[in-house]
Amino acid sequence: MSEELNIRELNDKIQKESAFVDMINLEMEKVIVGQKHLVDSLMIGLLTNGHILLEGVPGLAKTLAINSLANTIDAKFSRVQFTPDLLPADLIGTMIYSLKQENFSVKKGPIFANFILADEINRSPAKVQSALLEAMAERQVTIGDSTYKLDDPFLVMATQNPLEQEGTYPLPEAQVDRFMLKVVIDYPKRDEEKLIVRQNIAKSFPKVSTILKPEDIIRAREVVKDVYVDEKIEKYVVDIVFATRYPEEYDLSELKNMISYGGSPRASISLTMAAKAYAFIKRRGYVVPEDVRAVCHDVLRHRIGLTYEAEAENMTTEDIITTILNRVEVP
Amino acid sequence: MRIYRYIVLLLMLTMSVNSYGQKPIPTAELDSTLLLIGDQVRLKFQLDCYKDQEVFFPSFRDTIIKGVEVVETFPVDTIRMKSGRMRLIQEHLITSFDTGLHVIPRIPFFVKKNKKDADTVFSNMLAMQVVTFRVDTAKTFYDIKGQIKTPLIFAEIAVEVFIGIAILLIIAIAVYVILRYRNKKPIFKREKPKEPAHIIAFRDLDALADEKLWQNGLIKEYYTKLTDIFRVYVENRYNITALEQTSDEIIDSLIELNAIDKQLMQKVKDCLYCSDMAKFAKMVPVPEDNEYNYKTVMMFVQKTLVVDVKSDNESDAKGDSDDSDLQETTESGKEEVNNVE
Numbered sequence: 001m002s003e004e005l006n007i008r009e010l011n012d013k014i015q016k017e018s019a020f021v022d023m024i025n026l027e028m029e030k031v032i033v034g035q036k037h038l039v040d041s042l043m044i045g046l047l048t049n050g051h052i053l054l055e056g057v058p059g060l061a062k063t064l065a066i067n068s069l070a071n072t073i074d075a076k077f078s079r080v081q082f083t084p085d086l087l088p089a090d091l092i093g094t095m096i097y098s099l100k101q102e103n104f105s106v107k108k109g110p111i112f113a114n115f116i117l118a119d120e121i122n123r124s125p126a127k128v129q130s131a132l133l134e135a136m137a138e139r140q141v142t143i144g145d146s147t148y149k150l151d152d153p154f155l156v157m158a159t160q161n162p163l164e165q166e167g168t169y170p171l172p173e174a175q176v177d178r179f180m181l182k183v184v185i186d187y188p189k190r191d192e193e194k195l196i197v198r199q200n201i202a203k204s205f206p207k208v209s210t211i212l213k214p215e216d217i218i219r220a221r222e223v224v225k226d227v228y229v230d231e232k233i234e235k236y237v238v239d240i241v242f243a244t245r246y247p248e249e250y251d252l253s254e255l256k257n258m259i260s261y262g263g264s265p266r267a268s269i270s271l272t273m274a275a276k277a278y279a280f281i282k283r284r285g286y287v288v289p290e291d292v293r294a295v296c297h298d299v300l301r302h303r304i305g306l307t308y309e310a311e312a313e314n315m316t317t318e319d320i321i322t323t324i325l326n327r328v329e330v331p
Numbered sequence: 332m333r334i335y336r337y338i339v340l341l342l343m344l345t346m347s348v349n350s351y352g353q354k355p356i357p358t359a360e361l362d363s364t365l366l367l368i369g370d371q372v373r374l375k376f377q378l379d380c381y382k383d384q385e386v387f388f389p390s391f392r393d394t395i396i397k398g399v400e401v402v403e404t405f406p407v408d409t410i411r412m413k414s415g416r417m418r419l420i421q422e423h424l425i426t427s428f429d430t431g432l433h434v435i436p437r438i439p440f441f442v443k444k445n446k447k448d449a450d451t452v453f454s455n456m457l458a459m460q461v462v463t464f465r466v467d468t469a470k471t472f473y474d475i476k477g478q479i480k481t482p483l484i485f486a487e488i489a490v491e492v493f494i495g496i497a498i499l500l501i502i503a504i505a506v507y508v509i510l511r512y513r514n515k516k517p518i519f520k521r522e523k524p525k526e527p528a529h530i531i532a533f534r535d536l537d538a539l540a541d542e543k544l545w546q547n548g549l550i551k552e553y554y555t556k557l558t559d560i561f562r563v564y565v566e567n568r569y570n571i572t573a574l575e576q577t578s579d580e581i582i583d584s585l586i587e588l589n590a591i592d593k594q595l596m597q598k599v600k601d602c603l604y605c606s607d608m609a610k611f612a613k614m615v616p617v618p619e620d621n622e623y624n625y626k627t628v629m630m631f632v633q634k635t636l637v638v639d640v641k642s643d644n645e646s647d648a649k650g651d652s653d654d655s656d657l658q659e660t661t662e663s664g665k666e667e668v669n670n671v672e
Contacts, residue, residue, distance in 0.1 A: 007613050230611040232555075286612035289577045329574050331555070331610065 010285035034192035050180025075114035088131035232331035260305035398429035528567030529636035
């Protein structure tokens, strides 16, 4: 069996460069029991420079997972608890007048970090959300007259709680689209929960070790960009996203009245990027349809709008994505 | 002179009897002359006449007289008698909602003897007493009773039900025809008998071999077609949606069936892995691998194919088949071919 040189070289390179993935997984497993999908999704976000929205009921280790991932990397981490009275200045920083020096000095906010944990993002008003989402898109903030670039890597991991919707400010569709992945976390399994209880009642809670530097992540991102995506995979990605827009063209007429709007071109880009990162995590130099399917729900679930009819029939975006995946032909 | 008197008297008597006998006398009678208000009685008119006489019975529209209403008029009944005469009878069902004494007057009948002569005869008068309920004022007054609800039986609504079903059927047929027309599909279609999965696979594999794709450097196209043949076969043979599944999912689905031996499964797994590499990772397998993968797909089809017993018997009868010793009957009534290398 002979292979073309570039793919073989790429595979070797990825085998070498992706070794840290196993190390991060090992460290994460020290503190996070189960939730393999969550850890993989965090890794995808980290490797593709994409922000992540985490959704799950309280107590599912969302904050712990993000905190632990940040701790495995020697990077600056900050956590912001979003509350109704939070102001944009509390997030990005402000100008403070110094009586002693008789001038204004810049006080940078918690957004100036490599990893930002925006806890319960839907509890703050739209102006604070907009400030964060603008920073996510532009990767720079303006305080007074000066513009400041944010650190690299810059990764926002926002959490939102599906319960207690009263008094919350749901993220607008246009802003949700800026999150590359929306990861939904479910309860752990029975055996996993037993281990969680055992771990938490022990005298000392395990801590993760720092094993990477921010530069390692930036380098890994460059390698991820090299992961080969064949034309057939590109077509498959486009077919899936188009099926969310024009379901009738894919023999999915029953979904036509269920979808108010489908995935944007940003969805196609994110799906391809996430599939590449997933292939990297699986230590492959090329993307296969399995990679696309593995990340499809996380990439598309917040990018499909449901109609009133869909809600009346208790249909979720999960159901729509599953139907599409089961109907679109795999290359 | 005395004889003349007798003759004249005899003639007069004879003529008077003769003329009386030719004039029919209608009679009118009632079933009952006393009836309760709203009750119905029959009024019968009867008249005897000769065959050559034409009698015109009275016709009533709604009423006979004021207060006596006609509910129904029956046709005239004719009874032939031995004497060569006829008895004509007509009945009317009448009722009255006015209390008191009603006198039905003499009703005229027209009798036509020939083209020129006609006569009017009258029936007898009748009296009819209509009475109302006796109200005992000493007792308590009760309210009017409601309608008696009888159970609904199918016969009462049968017509409506059948009309409703017919309308629904017509609507359904119309909708079907409109939809077929709108989708530009034929309204009537004849289902083609489905070709066995292995026949399709063998034909496509032969066509693939003839195309000599990998020999001409079209590796990706070769493996795309090879895996498509495999997936279509799996879909048709096992009813697994293989075309919409990834290689790993197909393997998992086949393992779940628990019908394929492990050695063959491993070969299929290697073949699909190699195909994925060629299709998605620019890999160029050596010629031996290309042939080996082709044979793997061929072997998979040969080892898992099912032959329809009926069609096989038909072909046996034609003398087309002589490999019945290779077949094993399965539970599904089909024969699975094994041990074909």
